[in-house]
Amino acid sequence: xxxxxxxLSGLLFGVGLLVSGMNDPHKVRAFLxxxxxxxxxxxxxxxxxxxxxxxxxxxxxxxxxxxxxERFSLPALKEVDRRLISGAVLFGVGxxxxxxxxxxxxxxxxxGNESVLIFVTALLVGNRAAHYFIGPAx
Amino acid sequence: MADEIAGGLMIGLAASLxxxxxxRISGMTGVLSSLFMLKDLQRHWxxxxxxxxxxxxxxxxxxxxxxxxxxxxxxxxxVVAGLLxxxxxYIGNGxxxxxxxxxxxRLSFRSVVATVTFMLAGMVTVGIMNALEVQL
Numbered sequence: 001x002x003x004x005x006x007x008l009s010g011l012l013f014g015v016g017l018l019v020s021g022m023n024d025p026h027k028v029r030a031f032l033x034x035x036x037x038x039x040x041x042x043x044x045x046x047x048x049x050x051x052x053x054x055x056x057x058x059x060x061x062x063x064x065x066x067x068x069x070e071r072f073s074l075p076a077l078k079e080v081d082r083r084l085i086s087g088a089v090l091f092g093v094g095x096x097x098x099x100x101x102x103x104x105x106x107x108x109x110x111x112g113n114e115s116v117l118i119f120v121t122a123l124l125v126g127n128r129a130a131h132y133f134i135g136p137a138x
Numbered sequence: 139m140a141d142e143i144a145g146g147l148m149i150g151l152a153a154s155l156x157x158x159x160x161x162r163i164s165g166m167t168g169v170l171s172s173l174f175m176l177k178d179l180q181r182h183w184x185x186x187x188x189x190x191x192x193x194x195x196x197x198x199x200x201x202x203x204x205x206x207x208x209x210x211x212x213x214x215x216x217v218v219a220g221l222l223x224x225x226x227x228y229i230g231n232g233x234x235x236x237x238x239x240x241x242x243x244r245l246s247f248r249s250v251v252a253t254v255t256f257m258l259a260g261m262v263t264v265g266i267m268n269a270l271e272v273q274l
Contacts, residue, residue: 001159002160002183003183003186004186005155005156005159005160005183006156006159006160006162006183006184006186006187006190007186007187007189007190008152008155008190009152009153009155009156009159009164009187009190010152010164010186010187010188010189010190010191010192010194011152011190011191011193011194011197012148012149012151012152012155012190013148013149013152013153013164013187013190013191013194013235014190014191014192014193014194014195014197014198015145015148015194015197015198016144016145016146016147016148016149016150016151016152017145017149017194018145018194018195018198018203018205019141019144019145019148019198019203020141020142020144020145020146020148020149021141021142021145021205022145023205023207024205024206024207024208025207025208025209025210026208026209027208029264029274032257032260032261032263032264033261033264033265033268034261034265035261035265035268036264036265036268041139041142042142044139044142044143044146045142045143045145045146045149046146046234046238046239046242047146048142048143048145048146048147048149048150049146049147049149049150049153049239049243050150050238050239050242050243051150051243052146052147052149052150052151052153052154052243053150053153053154053157053239053240053243053244054243054244054245055154056150056153056154056157056158056243057154057157057240057243057244059158060157060158063158065161066157066158066159066160066161067158067159067160068159068160069159069160069161069162071161072157072161073161073162073163074163075163075231075232075236075241075246077231077248078247078248079248080247080248080251083229083230084230084231084248084251084252085230085251085252085255086226086229086230087225087226087227087228087229087230087231087252088226088230088237088251088252088253088255088256088259089226089255089256089259090222090223090225090226090229090230090259091222091223091226091227091230091233091256091259092226092255092256092257092258092259092260092262092263093222093226093259093260093263094218094219094220094221094222094223094226095219095223095234095256095259095260095263096259096260096261096262096263096264096267097215097218097219097222097263097267098209098210098215098216098219098220098274099209100209100219100220100223101166101223101227101233101234102166102167102170102223102224102227102233102234102235103166103191103233103234103235105220105223106166106170106188106191106192107191107192107194107195108195108207109192109195110192110193110195110196111195111205111207113207113209114211115207115209115210115211115216116207116209118213118216118217118220119209119216119219119220119223120220121220122216122217122218122219122220122221122224123170123220123221123223123224124170124173124224125220125221125224126220126221126222126223126224126225126226126228127167127170127171127174127224127225127227127228128174128224129221129224129225130224130225130226130228130229131171131174131228134228134229137171137228137229137231138231
């Protein structure tokens with residue numbers, strides 16, 4: 001179950017990204033274009049996902065541990081610092097430039113689309129560059 | 139709109155399954171970083187998650203559902219954007235999935251701030267590109 005749960009979760013996450021259209025960079029950029037020809041539909045994707053996870057998270061607070069692991073692993077960081085803000089700004093600019101964030105980029109990988117391959121390669125290089133030049137994530 | 143809601147529900151259920159099943163946050167940035175931390179056995183779940191995620195493409199193609207990818211073919215733009223997204227999500231500890239879905243879902247102030255910030259940055263970027271009439 002320790003392998004099956006994450007596999008099924010990844011598969012369902014990917015199918016959700018594809019069904020919702022989050023994997024299409026053009027659609028994502030149209031969603032971000034609030035001052036132009038705004039296409040707000042993708043708001044429903046995040047809304048439905050957040051509400052669903054909110055319910056699951058509330059339910060989990062009554063339990064001492066997950067079904068197939070010893071403990072719930074929550075991110076340790078709490079404070080809003082310069083590192084968080086600068087990271088989010090850089091990410092947002094890159095997201096707006098092309099319309100891909102990490103999940104959709106990975107889910108589009110097996111399409112064989114050459115642009116996606118270039119983006120994912122740069123994504124991995126950027127991840128490692130931040131690790132080595134700025135420092136490991138805490 | 140039905141497809142967007144259905145897809146969003148699937149994403150939320152997938153995140154819920156991972157949390158209630160093995161107590162992990164389904165964040166793509168963390169999953170990607172795990173590829174470089176394979177000595178840490180605690181992170182091996184991410185490989186299984188990644189395998190499932192990547193196989194979603196062929197699975198959906200089998201169903202006949204249309205999944206178009208309209209993306210720029212300008213290699214310079216793709217490289218710059220990929221580097222920014224990889225770099226920014228690493229130092230910001232998350233992206234649309236970890237901060238946007240899971241973090242906001244558990245009402246984490248840090249994640250709400252991150253999500254608002256990257257969405258605004260994305261909107262400003264698209265706005266400027268359209269004002270300058272950049273052709274993708």
